[in-house]
Amino acid sequence: MNDLLQKPRKVYVSRKIEFNAAHRLFNPHVTDEENFQIYGKCSNKYGHGHNYLLEITLCGIVNRDSGFLFDLKELKSILEKEIIARFDHRHLNHDVAELVDCVPTTEVLAVLIWEILEQRLNNINNREFSLHEVKLYETGKNAVRYLGE
Amino acid sequence: MNDLLQKPRKVYVSRKIEFNAAHRLFNPHVTDEENFQIYGKCSNKYGHGHNYLLEITLCGIVNRDSGFLFDLKELKSILEKEIIARFDHRHLNHDVAELVDCVPTTEVLAVLIWEILEQRLNNINNREFSLHEVKLYETGKNAVRYLGE
Amino acid sequence: MNDLLQKPRKVYVSRKIEFNAAHRLFNPHVTDEENFQIYGKCSNKYGHGHNYLLEITLCGIVNRDSGFLFDLKELKSILEKEIIARFDHRHLNHDVAELVDCVPTTEVLAVLIWEILEQRLNNINNREFSLHEVKLYETGKNAVRYLGE
Amino acid sequence: MNDLLQKPRKVYVSRKIEFNAAHRLFNPHVTDEENFQIYGKCSNKYGHGHNYLLEITLCGIVNRDSGFLFDLKELKSILEKEIIARFDHRHLNHDVAELVDCVPTTEVLAVLIWEILEQRLNNINNREFSLHEVKLYETGKNAVRYLGE
Amino acid sequence: MNDLLQKPRKVYVSRKIEFNAAHRLFNPHVTDEENFQIYGKCSNKYGHGHNYLLEITLCGIVNRDSGFLFDLKELKSILEKEIIARFDHRHLNHDVAELVDCVPTTEVLAVLIWEILEQRLNNINNREFSLHEVKLYETGKNAVRYLGE
Amino acid sequence: MNDLLQKPRKVYVSRKIEFNAAHRLFNPHVTDEENFQIYGKCSNKYGHGHNYLLEITLCGIVNRDSGFLFDLKELKSILEKEIIARFDHRHLNHDVAELVDCVPTTEVLAVLIWEILEQRLNNINNREFSLHEVKLYETGKNAVRYLGE
Numbered sequence: 001m002n003d004l005l006q007k008p009r010k011v012y013v014s015r016k017i018e019f020n021a022a023h024r025l026f027n028p029h030v031t032d033e034e035n036f037q038i039y040g041k042c043s044n045k046y047g048h049g050h051n052y053l054l055e056i057t058l059c060g061i062v063n064r065d066s067g068f069l070f071d072l073k074e075l076k077s078i079l080e081k082e083i084i085a086r087f088d089h090r091h092l093n094h095d096v097a098e099l100v101d102c103v104p105t106t107e108v109l110a111v112l113i114w115e116i117l118e119q120r121l122n123n124i125n126n127r128e129f130s131l132h133e134v135k136l137y138e139t140g141k142n143a144v145r146y147l148g149e
Numbered sequence: 150m151n152d153l154l155q156k157p158r159k160v161y162v163s164r165k166i167e168f169n170a171a172h173r174l175f176n177p178h179v180t181d182e183e184n185f186q187i188y189g190k191c192s193n194k195y196g197h198g199h200n201y202l203l204e205i206t207l208c209g210i211v212n213r214d215s216g217f218l219f220d221l222k223e224l225k226s227i228l229e230k231e232i233i234a235r236f237d238h239r240h241l242n243h244d245v246a247e248l249v250d251c252v253p254t255t256e257v258l259a260v261l262i263w264e265i266l267e268q269r270l271n272n273i274n275n276r277e278f279s280l281h282e283v284k285l286y287e288t289g290k291n292a293v294r295y296l297g298e
Numbered sequence: 299m300n301d302l303l304q305k306p307r308k309v310y311v312s313r314k315i316e317f318n319a320a321h322r323l324f325n326p327h328v329t330d331e332e333n334f335q336i337y338g339k340c341s342n343k344y345g346h347g348h349n350y351l352l353e354i355t356l357c358g359i360v361n362r363d364s365g366f367l368f369d370l371k372e373l374k375s376i377l378e379k380e381i382i383a384r385f386d387h388r389h390l391n392h393d394v395a396e397l398v399d400c401v402p403t404t405e406v407l408a409v410l411i412w413e414i415l416e417q418r419l420n421n422i423n424n425r426e427f428s429l430h431e432v433k434l435y436e437t438g439k440n441a442v443r444y445l446g447e
Numbered sequence: 448m449n450d451l452l453q454k455p456r457k458v459y460v461s462r463k464i465e466f467n468a469a470h471r472l473f474n475p476h477v478t479d480e481e482n483f484q485i486y487g488k489c490s491n492k493y494g495h496g497h498n499y500l501l502e503i504t505l506c507g508i509v510n511r512d513s514g515f516l517f518d519l520k521e522l523k524s525i526l527e528k529e530i531i532a533r534f535d536h537r538h539l540n541h542d543v544a545e546l547v548d549c550v551p552t553t554e555v556l557a558v559l560i561w562e563i564l565e566q567r568l569n570n571i572n573n574r575e576f577s578l579h580e581v582k583l584y585e586t587g588k589n590a591v592r593y594l595g596e
Numbered sequence: 597m598n599d600l601l602q603k604p605r606k607v608y609v610s611r612k613i614e615f616n617a618a619h620r621l622f623n624p625h626v627t628d629e630e631n632f633q634i635y636g637k638c639s640n641k642y643g644h645g646h647n648y649l650l651e652i653t654l655c656g657i658v659n660r661d662s663g664f665l666f667d668l669k670e671l672k673s674i675l676e677k678e679i680i681a682r683f684d685h686r687h688l689n690h691d692v693a694e695l696v697d698c699v700p701t702t703e704v705l706a707v708l709i710w711e712i713l714e715q716r717l718n719n720i721n722n723r724e725f726s727l728h729e730v731k732l733y734e735t736g737k738n739a740v741r742y743l744g745e
Numbered sequence: 746m747n748d749l750l751q752k753p754r755k756v757y758v759s760r761k762i763e764f765n766a767a768h769r770l771f772n773p774h775v776t777d778e779e780n781f782q783i784y785g786k787c788s789n790k791y792g793h794g795h796n797y798l799l800e801i802t803l804c805g806i807v808n809r810d811s812g813f814l815f816d817l818k819e820l821k822s823i824l825e826k827e828i829i830a831r832f833d834h835r836h837l838n839h840d841v842a843e844l845v846d847c848v849p850t851t852e853v854l855a856v857l858i859w860e861i862l863e864q865r866l867n868n869i870n871n872r873e874f875s876l877h878e879v880k881l882y883e884t885g886k887n888a889v890r891y892l893g894e
Contacts, residue, residue, distance in 0.1 A: 002698050009707050012741040020288065022171035022198040022240070027810070038811055040818060046240030049171040049198005051288050065623070066634055067701035072738060073636060091171070091195030102747050105812035111754050139169065139200050142817060145757040151549050158558050161592040176363070187364055189371060214474070215485055216552035221589060222487060251300050254365035260307050291370060294310040318735065320618035320645040320687070325512070336513055338520060344687030347618040347645005349735050389618070389642030400449050403514035409456050437616065437647050440519060443459040467884065469767035469794040469836070493836030496767040496794005498884050538767070538791030586765065586796050598847050605856050608890040661772070662783055663850035668887060669785060 019088035022049035053137040060129030168237035171198040202286040209278030317386035320347040358427030466535035469496035500584040507576030615684035618645035656725030764833035767794035798882040805874030
């Protein structure tokens with residue numbers, strides 16, 4: 001089976017999910033004026049929100065038996081428990097314990113998602129892949145990529 | 150000029166804009182439990198948010214001199230003053246006067262946007278067009294259309 | 299609550315879902331040559347497939363208490379039972395009882411989905427809305443709309 | 448075959464194509480200053496351009512034998528001869544005979560495409576469908592629909 | 597001509613094409629139960645299908661005379677002969693000789709497309725570019741990249 | 746604040762903008778026939794046009810105080826002055842000084858945009874980021890990436 005895989009093949013497999021959340025860019029250690037100077041209307045008091053689009057990329061050698069790098073059904077289940085349950089329909093400043101004392105910029109959120117998934121994926125036995133990239137789109141125009149460096 | 154327009158031509162012209170806002174689906178006249186039963190996680194306390202995509206459609210006879218139904222530069226300016234300034238980077242439940250004592254569902258928001266634009270466009274003299282449709286996408290999957298009926 | 303809804307407001311609410319299916323355009327009552335003449339490579343023996351995108355639109359008066367036309371959580375549940383369970387990851391010619399003795403063109407499939415949903419939605423008590431449109435995209439370029447006429 | 452089609456079914460079938468063209472919004476019967484006042488930077492001397500996206504919708508009763516409203520292979524061939532050959536990789540002001548003495552706004556272009564296709568489709572014998580709508584997107588944000596009225 | 601190209605410039609040029617195919621994830625060397633455990637509903641007997649979107653990326657130094665890395669008209673012609681003719685409107689398990697005794701996962705298909713194109717592009721004389729990446733989207737949510745490693 | 750940023754975090758931040766321009770692929774040093782042989786209908790006399798989509802990616806360490814790599818409001822302002830003002834609603838062959846004696850292919854345009862932005866961003870004091878990539882989409886199907894190599 002799968003003669004194309006006799007030679008090891010390194011692939012990158014990506015999966016997109018979406019979550020809808022509110023956030024406010026605000027640093028409590030500086031004045032409101034300074035916050036407005038840095039964050040503009042993103043510092044408005046009650047926050048605003050986004051349809052965040054998250055793209056997770058795993059990297060590794062394709063399994064010769066299954067033809068998969070990693071079972072996307074299992075990845076989907078992990079993303080629902082670790083990402084959707086934590087962020088979807090939440091206000092990032094109020095509802096997410098890991099973001100207390102953080103300004104929830106897209107950069108910070110991408111780093112946090114990396115940390116959560118890296119730790120969770122490390123618990124899978126005999127894994128032959130690694131987390132390669134977290135890409136988070138705040139809107140259709142803006143995105144941040146973090147590769148764990 | 151524009152011989153194709155000797156005969157009156159009725160066209161529909163659409164323009165899309167985007168705004169990012171937070172909202173919470175919550176009716177203060179019923180209990181938290183009832184709110185959760187009706188609105189689910191959309192009733193979470195601090196709200197969540199969306200990249201709202203709004204598509205405005207005007208309808209009327211093309212002007213034979215300009216070849217336009219309506220100057221899109223002027224429409225853009227109206228949408229920035231009436232829609233972006235009012236809704237963008239806001240929390241709909243806290244920051245929008247017109248939505249006090251409303252549950253800011255996509256349906257309600259589409260009706261409100263119709264009312265705002267219908268009134269504003271009525272003030273334009275000699276207008277040869279009318280507001281035809283407000284279409285509001287809450288996500289890439291859900292949308293509401295309102296035609297003023 | 300919801301003063302904007304004191305006047306009845308007729309809205310159109312749309313929801314998109316996706317299913318992945320195989321099909322073959324083939325009429326067993328005519329020859330292979332005639333099939334190829336009518337359907338071209340769409341008549342290839344084992345079939346081909348699509349990521350079908352289905353957009354359902356309901357129409358009616360917004361409920362003044364909830365601000366909803368119809369609870370999208372309930373609509374999602376209906377679509378999963380009636381559409382996803384029936385069509386997703388299926389070969390339309392072999393696996394769908396309703397399509398036996400049909401050529402599963404996008405036109406026929408849109409009509410079938412209308413019949414299924416119209417019957418299912420009729421069973422909801424006190425419903426204040428009706429099925430308005432079934433729109434089925436076979437690819438990003440081709441789509442069929444059916445409004446029950 | 449196709450029992451679902453025993454009852455006549457009226458469907459709307461849409462097909463999208465793209466063409467890339469340059470244009471300039473400029474009326475030679477008024478001054479440059481007046482052109483700039485009406486058309487702004489769209490009146491720049493050498494023109495600018497767009498990836499125009501055109502969506503053609505036909506309407507009629509599904510054919511009970513084929514399950515098609517109209518063969519999309521034939522529609523594609525018509526669109527290539529009538530639309531792509533005429534507009535693609537052209538400068539609309541210089542290269543399109545039908546647009547001489549026109550300001551090639553999206554409105555005017557949509558009306559012209561209707562006229563071309565309406566005449567061409569009328570030449571098909573025994574046709575059971577009609578041209579329903581021409582929708583022309585100039586960008587992802589702006590579009591014009593014309594229904595022949 | 598092209599003074600910007602006096603210094604050698606390494607660019608990555610991408611081209612997207614689409615093909616519609618059916619497939620079934622099924623390993624004939626294990627039982628149906630094991631197949632269902634590994635592949636879930638993707639192992640359904642007659643298969644399902646997708647609108648596959650393929651993005652090919654070439655890499656190399658821009659030609660100083662033409663301003664091109666590689667003529668996209670020629671690339672399009674190669675992709676039609678090697679990819680569209682082989683995969684479009686096919687059932688991958690039945691109709692593609694190279695996939696006999698393979699489970700046609702997106703990973704395996706991306707590797708196969710790399711092998712086909714790498715061999716074909718090697719036959720072009722004096723080529724100054726190389727195949728950089730094959731990216732294959734099975735749906736809008738899932739994609740696999742292969743870079744030949 | 747921002748404990749996640751105690752460890753330096755290298756991120757890639759992308760921003761998309763669009764401009765609409767005309768161009769003609771034509772080399773004045775060779776004959777019209779040779780131009781047609783190399784560039785096909787892209788060499789038509791008056792040019793054609795595109796909705797160009799430009800994606801700029803910056804790379805660097807997230808600022809621990811702001812949670813930003815770089816203020817996107819400032820990036821937007823730079824892109825409007827350097828890119829939109831120069832290319833939007835222009836004919837690239839006639840209106841852009843930097844492209845005189847160039848064939849304005851997507852490759853050449855991507856390199857030019859890199860040169861413009863690299864020079865402009867170098868003038869920002871204390872900058873902790875660098876320009877990582879210019880990606881320019883000519884259509885939804887074709888794109889060129891340049892990374893300054």
